[in-house]
Amino acid sequence: MRKISAKDIQECVRRLAQKANFSLRADVQRAILAAFRKEKSSRGRKILSELLENARAARNDSLALCQDTGLPVVFLEIGPDVDLRGVDVAAAVQKGAAQGYREGFLRTSIVEDPLRRGRPKFGPCVLHTAFVRRKGLKVTILPKGFGCENKTQLRMLPPTAQKDCVEDVIVSVVKDAGPDACPPYIIGVGIGGTSDYACQLAKEALLRPIHKRSRLKHVAEMERSLINRLNRLGLGPMGLGGSTTVLGVNILTYPTHIAGLPICVNISCHVLRSASDVL
Ligand code: SF4
Structure with a gap:
């Protein structure tokens, strides 16, 4: 068994919180560069080149990619060989995230009481855990900005809904989000499960490299079709027009009930941040 301490987890989350905020994911960076080469609007090309310049400056100078440093969502995937006996895992994650944000001079964005609001703090983050077959403890952090999180929508479709209807939803x-969530977007979609699980899948879908299509042929076809349809909307970089409205569409599916078809669409802005490590 692999014994992992609270200190290991805290240090890992601290490091990943800064990495995710300072270094744009390589797949996102490549997608912006590819979009820059294809973009038809000159204003769109200028914006995309500025996004690349922003990513370069953030990485080189350890600066936040965006002033909205997001609400950190942490995923722990726990393998069968991991021994966490006696470890307060949740506390270690929260301490690591708060330390990473504080020491990285990353903006505090979390209000402790959602109704009374009050002064923002460094935490707590949202924590998801899963037991997996892979060995080790995989730690992933996804700081989610709320300009785009606010555009998330859950729809409960009837079980008879066809592929076209799902795509239309x-x-x-994305049309409802319009220019408000800093396009070009990466669209995470969760289809199936229950209402809550569809939302979790939509968030997890954002973790898959955006150039990789689903392993399920019919789902991969839907992803390609949606990328084409969404880029024909003409919203463009920062909503100022152009042929790059989305950089990618990632769909995750899960078995669901015979009487329903939950769909959650989670929109990410161009600053799709996440970082992972395995302990
Ligand atoms: S939506 Fe994204 S790019 Fe826009 S302010 Fe929020 S984190 Fe920054």
Whole structure:
């Protein structure tokens, strides 16, 4: 068994919180560069080149990619060989995230009471855990900005809904977001499960490299079709027009009940931040 201490977890989350905020994911960076080469609007090309310059400056000078440093969502995937006996895992994650944000001079963005609001703090973050077959403890952090999180929508479709209807729902959610969530977007979609699980899947879908299509052929086809449809909307970089409205569409599916079809669409802005490590 692999014994992992609270200190190991805290240090890992601290490091990943800063890495995610300072270094744009390589797949996102490549997608912006590819979009820059294809973008038809000159204003769109200028914006995309500024996004690349912003990413370069953030990485080189250890600066936040965006002033909205997000609400950190942490995923722990626990393998069968991991021994966490006696470890307060949740506390270690919260301490690591708060330390990473504080020491990295990353903005505090979390209000402790969602109704009374009050002064923002460094935490707590949202924590998801899963037991997996892979060995080790995989730690992933995804700081989610709320300009785009606010555009998330859950729809409970009837079980008879066809592929076209599902695609139309996803397109309508992006249309509703319009320019408000800092496009070009990466769209995470969760289909199936229960209402809450569809939302979790939509968030997890954002963790898959955006150039990789689903392993399920019919789902990969839907992703390609949606990328084409969404880029024809003409919203463009920062909503100022152009042929790059989305950089990618990632869909995750899960078995669901015979009587329903939950769909959650989670929109990420161009600053899709996440970082992972395995302990
Ligand atoms: S939506 Fe994204 S790019 Fe826009 S302010 Fe929020 S984190 Fe920054």
